[in-house]
Amino acid sequence: MNVDYHALAPEIILGITVLAVLVVDLLRIPKYWTAVIGLVGLFAAFVPVLTLGFCESLDFCTEPETAQRVLFGGSFVVDTFSLVLKGLFLGATAVALLLSVGYIEEDRYWQGEFYFLMLCSALGAVVLASSRDLVTLFVALELVTGPTFLMAGWRKGDPRSNEAALKYFIIGVLSAAILLFGMSLVYGYTGELTFGGIRAATAALGDSALLTIGVILTLLGFAFKVSAVPFHFWTPDTYQGAPIPVTAYLSVVSKTAGFVGLLTLSYQAFAELRDVWGPLLWILAALSMTVGNLIAVRQDDIVRLLGYSSIAQGGFILVPFGAAVAGNVTGDQLEQAFFATVTYLLIYAVMNMGAFAVVIAGANRLKSTLIADWGGLSSYAPGLAGLLALFFASLAGIPPIAGWFAKLVMFSSVLGVDSGWATALAVIAVLNSVVAFYYYAKVIKSAWFDQVPDTIPAAELRGMGRAVAPSLQFALVLTAVGVLVLGIFPNLIADVGDVAKTVAAGF
Amino acid sequence: MDVGDWVSTPQNWVFLVIALPMLFAGFKVVQTSNVVHAVLYLVGTLGGSAALFILLGAEFVAWTVVLVYIGAVIVLFLFGIMITRAPLGFDVTLSHPVRIRVAAAVVAFVLFALVGGAMLAEFENQTIPEAADATRTVEIGLSIFDRFVIPFEVVSVVLLAALIGGIVLARRDPAEEEEAGVVR
Amino acid sequence: MCQSRAVPLLALAAQTPNLYSPRPGPQAASASHKGFFETVLDQYFGDYITVAAFLGMGALLVAGAVLASAALRPNNPTAVKSQSYECGIDPVGGGWSQTQIRYYIFALLFLIFDVEAVFIFPWAVGLETFSDLGMGVFVLVEMVIFIGILVLGLVYAVRKGVLRWE
Numbered sequence: 001m002n003v004d005y006h007a008l009a010p011e012i013i014l015g016i017t018v019l020a021v022l023v024v025d026l027l028r029i030p031k032y033w034t035a036v037i038g039l040v041g042l043f044a045a046f047v048p049v050l051t052l053g054f055c056e057s058l059d060f061c062t063e064p065e066t067a068q069r070v071l072f073g074g075s076f077v078v079d080t081f082s083l084v085l086k087g088l089f090l091g092a093t094a095v096a097l098l099l100s101v102g103y104i105e106e107d108r109y110w111q112g113e114f115y116f117l118m119l120c121s122a123l124g125a126v127v128l129a130s131s132r133d134l135v136t137l138f139v140a141l142e143l144v145t146g147p148t149f150l151m152a153g154w155r156k157g158d159p160r161s162n163e164a165a166l167k168y169f170i171i172g173v174l175s176a177a178i179l180l181f182g183m184s185l186v187y188g189y190t191g192e193l194t195f196g197g198i199r200a201a202t203a204a205l206g207d208s209a210l211l212t213i214g215v216i217l218t219l220l221g222f223a224f225k226v227s228a229v230p231f232h233f234w235t236p237d238t239y240q241g242a243p244i245p246v247t248a249y250l251s252v253v254s255k256t257a258g259f260v261g262l263l264t265l266s267y268q269a270f271a272e273l274r275d276v277w278g279p280l281l282w283i284l285a286a287l288s289m290t291v292g293n294l295i296a297v298r299q300d301d302i303v304r305l306l307g308y309s310s311i312a313q314g315g316f317i318l319v320p321f322g323a324a325v326a327g328n329v330t331g332d333q334l335e336q337a338f339f340a341t342v343t344y345l346l347i348y349a350v351m352n353m354g355a356f357a358v359v360i361a362g363a364n365r366l367k368s369t370l371i372a373d374w375g376g377l378s379s380y381a382p383g384l385a386g387l388l389a390l391f392f393a394s395l396a397g398i399p400p401i402a403g404w405f406a407k408l409v410m411f412s413s414v415l416g417v418d419s420g421w422a423t424a425l426a427v428i429a430v431l432n433s434v435v436a437f438y439y440y441a442k443v444i445k446s447a448w449f450d451q452v453p454d455t456i457p458a459a460e461l462r463g464m465g466r467a468v469a470p471s472l473q474f475a476l477v478l479t480a481v482g483v484l485v486l487g488i489f490p491n492l493i494a495d496v497g498d499v500a501k502t503v504a505a506g507f
Numbered sequence: 508m509d510v511g512d513w514v515s516t517p518q519n520w521v522f523l524v525i526a527l528p529m530l531f532a533g534f535k536v537v538q539t540s541n542v543v544h545a546v547l548y549l550v551g552t553l554g555g556s557a558a559l560f561i562l563l564g565a566e567f568v569a570w571t572v573v574l575v576y577i578g579a580v581i582v583l584f585l586f587g588i589m590i591t592r593a594p595l596g597f598d599v600t601l602s603h604p605v606r607i608r609v610a611a612a613v614v615a616f617v618l619f620a621l622v623g624g625a626m627l628a629e630f631e632n633q634t635i636p637e638a639a640d641a642t643r644t645v646e647i648g649l650s651i652f653d654r655f656v657i658p659f660e661v662v663s664v665v666l667l668a669a670l671i672g673g674i675v676l677a678r679r680d681p682a683e684e685e686e687a688g689v690v691r
Numbered sequence: 692m693c694q695s696r697a698v699p700l701l702a703l704a705a706q707t708p709n710l711y712s713p714r715p716g717p718q719a720a721s722a723s724h725k726g727f728f729e730t731v732l733d734q735y736f737g738d739y740i741t742v743a744a745f746l747g748m749g750a751l752l753v754a755g756a757v758l759a760s761a762a763l764r765p766n767n768p769t770a771v772k773s774q775s776y777e778c779g780i781d782p783v784g785g786g787w788s789q790t791q792i793r794y795y796i797f798a799l800l801f802l803i804f805d806v807e808a809v810f811i812f813p814w815a816v817g818l819e820t821f822s823d824l825g826m827g828v829f830v831l832v833e834m835v836i837f838i839g840i841l842v843l844g845l846v847y848a849v850r851k852g853v854l855r856w857e
Contacts, residue, residue, distance in 0.1 A: 015660075023843070575806055583799065667844045674796060
């Protein structure tokens with residue numbers, strides 16, 4: 001058995017980190033060492049991602065014969081797309097870990113186990129990025145979601161946390177059952193498990209009602225994961241009830257993992273079935289954007305608002321999928337749509353993490369996440385208010401902060417397609433961007449231009465920005481710099497997204 | 508395959524004998540108002556599915572279903588019920604108003620019609636090809652440790668995460684543990 | 692049941708199934724239907740029919756005994772007779788006490804290690820075949836990793852005191 005261990009290196013290192021965190025938790029040393037080991041492990045797992053990516057220019061790295069490393073008959077593929085996403089998952093988990101260090105230490109939570117579960121979930125996401133086979137995809141997806149059920153209910157005495165975990169769990173396992181049923185129908189019809197095999201089989205065997213139902217059910221299982229409307233009902237309550245670092249992790253890593261599943265399934269396994277998933281994802285995109293934005297307008301709690309905003313952002317990310325709804329779409333345009341989705345995911349990860357970092361920093365001292373209570377933040381915490389404005393402007397898509405490039409590529413991917421439906425989707429996206437701008441601006445206005453409410457002792461909280469935990473400060477600085485750099489130099493992220501188009505090749 | 512062929516194949520009669528009680532048990536799981544009865548009807552459904560696996564020649568899967576599902580998962584269900592003080596008897600929360608029950612029945616029927624209709628349209632009157640031999644455990648082993656190594660190891664991490672998480676959920680709070688003098 | 696099948700393990704190893712090609716889907720229509728007790732599969736069915744027969748007879752026996760006694764005995768329930776039995780003295784308190792959560796942890800641990808056992812079965816059965824195929828060490832290391840990960844979970848449970856019986 002010759003196994004390409006270099007290709008498996010990120011997973012192996014992350015697996016060792018997971019076990020090391022558990023062992024360190026059992027020793028009688030201070031609990032923050034588990035977080036340290038976790039961070040070190042995440043950085044260590046990032047190193048092989050880099051060496052795999054830049055293999056040609058390194059001496060000790062042997063290039064594989066084919067352009068990508070294929071293991072186990074095609075079920076586990078390490079190509080540039082999977083490397084880019086592995087990097088995203090590792091980075092986002094590192095930031096989420098930084099966010100949770102201060103948060104978890106303060107309350108009487110279980111600490112070492114929390115980091116252990118978060119790293120387990122990250123390991124699942126890293127495996128998911130490479131899985132090109134129904135079984136591996138499902139098992140990796142379960143590893144991503146299983147620990148998050150537990151993390152959502154981490155505040156054991158808090159009824160809202162329990163409610164969050166329970167709702168998330170019940171809808172999560174229902175969606176896993178639907179996903180599995182769809183996968184079983186697809187396997188039963190084609191007789192194949194690998195995505196390449198399914199694609200070849202669907203091309204050879206032709207259309208069928210059974211296959212259509214199987215494809216729809218499989219994609220709907222992932223629609224739950226990415227909180228697409230009408231499968232979004234767990235999102236607001238879970239985001240609000242769970243500890244905020246868990247919410248940040250869910251909204252970035254968990255959602256991106258769902259999108260990776262959608263991307264690889266749609267562009268590889270179901271590539272011949274564009275007339276099935278094109279319209280389906282068109283409908284999901286339109287509904288998610290509209291419903292997410294409209295309900296977000298009426299929110300008065302920042303975390304819940306960010307929850308609905310992430311539903312709407314999920315809708316924006318689904319928009320390029322709708323480009324496939326046209327019958328005459330070319331291979332280049334599909335590659336462009338793929339590129340748009342990946343780029344948006346990368347930018348969304350950075351800005352959403354930043355937004356949640358600010359919310360954690362503020363909620364820590366203000367003890368409240370109501371928008372009204374955040375009024376006049378600029379008068380006693382100008383740095384925090386500035387960062388708040390930065391990240392929310394980025395979410396709204398205002399140049400020169402990162403979000404604008406994401407919206408640009410999203411629009412251009414759909415407008416280039418010659419179809420009435422694609423143009424309609426672009427129009428819906430534009431309208432929704434305007435609506436979204438309203439509620440992001442509402443939060444910024446409240447922080448900068450409103451009076452401080454009477455319940456907040458502003459004088460005592462003066463300078464609270466400097467009193468934030470160092471790990472949280474570091475995360476804030478990291479995401480703020482990222483958002484600014486990606487906004488001013490978008491070609492950096494465009495190059496990364498370009499390189500990741502390997503999955504969509506072959507149209 | 509016409510009716511005569513169907514009637515003369517004994518596997519079909521065995522299937523009928525297994526599937527009809529299974530359908531009944533499955534229906535009763537969602538219809539009964541007694542939570543413990545629901546779990547026991549679930550045992551019937553799972554036992555039926557194990558028997559169907561044996562009928563298909565997959566005996567390893569069948570005994571795995573019996574060992575893991577009926578042996579461990581149902582036990583976990585029952586412990587969960589006992590711990591959460593569910594009164595053993597008629598439980599009001601398990602009975603829903605009529606309109607919800609009607610809506611559920613309609614949704615179930617529509618789904619059944621869709622999937623069943625698609626299957627019938629696709630396979631019409633083909634038969635399941637008879638396997639040359641029942642699936643041997645060795646073949647399953649070859650499959651797991653050769654092709655599906657990655658999912659196998661990922662499953663071990665899933666199990667570990669579930670174990671740790673379950674223990675964290677079920678443990679006493681840190682304050683109570685300090686009183687009891689347990690090592691953290 | 693295993694001995695009745697004549698296919699030796701080494702012959703199986705020689706014809707290792709191609710795991711990467713699809714199994715014949717339902718598109719391949721079945722050949723003529725074979726009769727009873729003609730193929731290897733019919734011996735398998737024969738064995739399970741024996742199992743089912745024994746199960747059925749056992750169920751009939753028990754049901755018959757219970758029904759017979761229910762039919763033959765007099766049925767005069769009184770209030771005193773239908774109280775729960777507590778060693779002859781008057782019953783005290785309600786009949787329902789809350790189970791402690793430690794039993795749940797035991798059941799959870801059992802579930803996890805039960806699933807582990809299910810994975811160990813095909814490994815143990817096929818170890819000889821694997822080593823004949825040249826992947827013996829690889830498979831051994833895989834299984835050691837698998838078991839090691841779960842033993843770590845057990846060590847965690849022991850160290851955190853959840854297996855303590857107070």
